[in-house]
Amino acid sequence: MGERHAYDAGGQGMLGYRARPEAPNGAALLVIPAFAGLRAFEMAQCDRFAAMGYDVLGVDYYGDGWTAADMAEAGAAMGRLNDDRRTLLARTEAALAEIGQAGRKVGAIGFCFGAKAVLDMARAGDLDAAVSLHGIYDAPPFETVAMPPVLLCHGWNDPLATPDDFEKMAAELERHSADWHALCFGGTGHAFTNPDQAGRAPGMGYVEVSARRTWAATEAFLSAHLT
Amino acid sequence: MGERHAYDAGGQGMLGYRARPEAPNGAALLVIPAFAGLRAFEMAQCDRFAAMGYDVLGVDYYGDGWTAADMAEAGAAMGRLNDDRRTLLARTEAALAEIGQAGRKVGAIGFCFGAKAVLDMARAGDLDAAVSLHGIYDAPPFETVAMPPVLLCHGWNDPLATPDDFEKMAAELERHSADWHALCFGGTGHAFTNPDQAGRAPGMGYVEVSARRTWAATEAFLSAHLT
Numbered sequence: 150m151g152e153r154h155a156y157d158a159g160g161q162g163m164l165g166y167r168a169r170p171e172a173p174n175g176a177a178l179l180v181i182p183a184f185a186g187l188r189a190f191e192m193a194q195c196d197r198f199a200a201m202g203y204d205v206l207g208v209d210y211y212g213d214g215w216t217a218a219d220m221a222e223a224g225a226a227m228g229r230l231n232d233d234r235r236t237l238l239a240r241t242e243a244a245l246a247e248i249g250q251a252g253r254k255v256g257a258i259g260f261c262f263g264a265k266a267v268l269d270m271a272r273a274g275d276l277d278a279a280v281s282l283h284g285i286y287d288a289p290p291f292e293t294v295a296m297p298p299v300l301l302c303h304g305w306n307d308p309l310a311t312p313d314d315f316e317k318m319a320a321e322l323e324r325h326s327a328d329w330h331a332l333c334f335g336g337t338g339h340a341f342t343n344p345d346q347a348g349r350a351p352g353m354g355y356v357e358v359s360a361r362r363t364w365a366a367t368e369a370f371l372s373a374h375l376t
Numbered sequence: 377m378g379e380r381h382a383y384d385a386g387g388q389g390m391l392g393y394r395a396r397p398e399a400p401n402g403a404a405l406l407v408i409p410a411f412a413g414l415r416a417f418e419m420a421q422c423d424r425f426a427a428m429g430y431d432v433l434g435v436d437y438y439g440d441g442w443t444a445a446d447m448a449e450a451g452a453a454m455g456r457l458n459d460d461r462r463t464l465l466a467r468t469e470a471a472l473a474e475i476g477q478a479g480r481k482v483g484a485i486g487f488c489f490g491a492k493a494v495l496d497m498a499r500a501g502d503l504d505a506a507v508s509l510h511g512i513y514d515a516p517p518f519e520t521v522a523m524p525p526v527l528l529c530h531g532w533n534d535p536l537a538t539p540d541d542f543e544k545m546a547a548e549l550e551r552h553s554a555d556w557h558a559l560c561f562g563g564t565g566h567a568f569t570n571p572d573q574a575g576r577a578p579g580m581g582y583v584e585v586s587a588r589r590t591w592a593a594t595e596a597f598l599s600a601h602l603t
Contacts, residue, residue: 305546312543319532319539323562330589335549335556362557365596369589 151195153214154206158243164214165244166207168195174202176277176375177248177255181208181241181263183340184227186216190343191260201368202376203256208244210237210266227262234289238273241266245275254375258282258367261309261340268318271296271326278374280367283339286310286318296326300370302363304337308352328374332366334359378422380441381433385470391441392471393434395422401429403504403602404475404482408435408468408490410567411454413443417570418487428595429603430483435471437464437493454489461516465500468493472502481602485509485594488536488567495545498523498553505601507594510566513537513545523553527597529590531564535579555601559593561586 151168166180166187178198182191187207195207209215210230217223230237241257249255256278259267264284271279272293280300299322303315310318315333322329334341337359338352346354378395393407393414405425409418414434422434436442437457444450457464468484476482483505486494491511498506499520507527526549530542537545542560549556561568564586565579573581 305550312546316539316543319560319562323532326562328585329562330586331558331560333546333558333560335546335553358555359557362593362596366589366593369592 151192151199151205151207156243156247158212158240161212161240163209163212163240163243165209165247166192166195168199168205168207170199170202170204172202173204174376175253176203176371177250177253178203178205178371178375179208179241179244179248179255179257180205181210181257181259181266183261183263183343184217185220185223186211186226187214188216190345191263194258203371204248206244206248208241208263208266210240210263231262231265234269235291237266238269238289238291241270242273242275245270254278256280256371256375258371259284260342261285268299271299278371280370282342282363282367283307284310286314288321293321293325296322296329298328298370298374299326300329300366301331302342302359302366303331303333304339304341304356304359305333305335306338306352309339332362334362378419378426378432378434383470383474385439385467388439388467390436390439390467390470392436392474393419393422395419395426395432395434397426397429397431399429400431401603402480403430403598404477404480405430405432405598405602406435406468406471406475406482406484406494407432408437408484408486408493410488410490410570411444412447412450413438413453414441415443417572418490421485430598431475433471433475435468435490435493437467437490458489458492461496462518464493465496465516465518468497469500469502472497481505483507483598483602485598486511487569488512495526498526505598507597509569509590509594510534511537513541515548520548520552523549523556525555525597525601526553527556527593528558529569529586529593530558530560531566531568531583531586532560532562533565533579536566559589561589
């Protein structure tokens with residue numbers, strides 16, 4: 150089990166979550182949360198990957214460990230940061246600096262808006278492996294340089310990332326990443342890895358079989374590129 | 377190791393390949409070849425799945441075990457059968473009848489034109505699990521009924537199945553299959569599972585990492601639905 154972990158992002162205090170492995174595999178991993186901020190679901194993922202040997206930092210991109218009380222609050226906070234993608238990137242890069250060590254590979258997995266943050270890091274040329282879980286694909290206002298290996302796990306009915314959005318993202322990856330692949334899931338919308346999202350609105354929510362396939366592919370992908 | 381196996385398809389003699397498991401897992405599997413007919417690559421796949429416990433029939437859809445001497449011959453033979461999708465379906469359904477036993481589940485994997493044949497079987501409501509490996513997605517001249525679980529493994533640069541073709545196929549699966557998913561591979565074109573296709577024309581040929589991901593997903597998918 151990890152513990153809350155304070156770090157700095159350009160003068161803004163961040164409160165993340167640090168899960169250290171008992172049997173290190175030599176690699177580090179950032180876990181970047183969905184738009185409500187770093188909550189129990191993402192911290193549980195940090196613990197799970199630490200148990201596999203990764204040195205894990207659960208990322209705070211809002212500051213002071215802020216989490217939303219409800220969806221409206223989360224949407225408003227996300228909107229502000231989404232309008233300032235360079236700050237979003239600077240904050241996740243501060244997390245990368247916090248976990249980085251010379252010669253050690255670092256991957257990142259992100260959920261929803263956190264997956265957009267992972268893709269922005271990849272676009273900036275950061276990371277040794279990037280995993281987007283039900284991510285949002287619109288490009289940031291900065292140019293994409295060479296991307297690391299990328300895995301997308303994508304619900305084909307995601308109202309926040311349509312088939313056309315997926316096709317655009319794939320074309321961007323094809324131009325910039327030497328190793329990318331995507332899992333596209335039928336009967337699956339947004340937020341499908343999160344059991345807390347069961348029974349939500351249409352186009353949203355947990356799909357057990359898609360979550361299972363996602364974790365199998367994610368674990369294989371991270372292991373191949375980081376260890 | 378299996379052996380050549382003669383069977384009948386509506387009066388046309390077929391020469392397939394039968395690989396029986398030493399330790400049966402209770403399920404059967406059809407392996408449907410690419411457009412050159414049933415050759416060493418596909419027979420090796422039959423043996424490999426038999427070693428996992430499947431009772432396997434490698435399918436002949438041309439008759440008398442015919443294989444093409446070269447690509448031009450293969451293209452011509454495929455063209456004739458492609459113009460007669462009902463005959464293609466009847467011939468693969470004869471293979472299904474040959475391997476079928478009451479109460480036993482049957483899956484199919486197909487390569488290229490053989491993947492089109494698998495998808496046509498799925499469209500006809502056949503099979504308990506269908507796997508398309510670098511398949512061709514154009515719909516046949518008969519209506520799709522309820523489809524079984526389907527897995528597509530797809531090279532994003534496949535000139536024979538463009539991103540738009542993929543999107544149409546996904547929409548068809550979304551309407552008819554309660555469990556489908558797809559793996560889309562970057563830097564990958566057609567025929568990527570076949571080591572014999574290394575160094576072929578652009579948009580064609582073996583990609584080791586995509587082949588490895590394909591087999592992992594295929595084995596998990598078949599095991600989940602058939603055993």
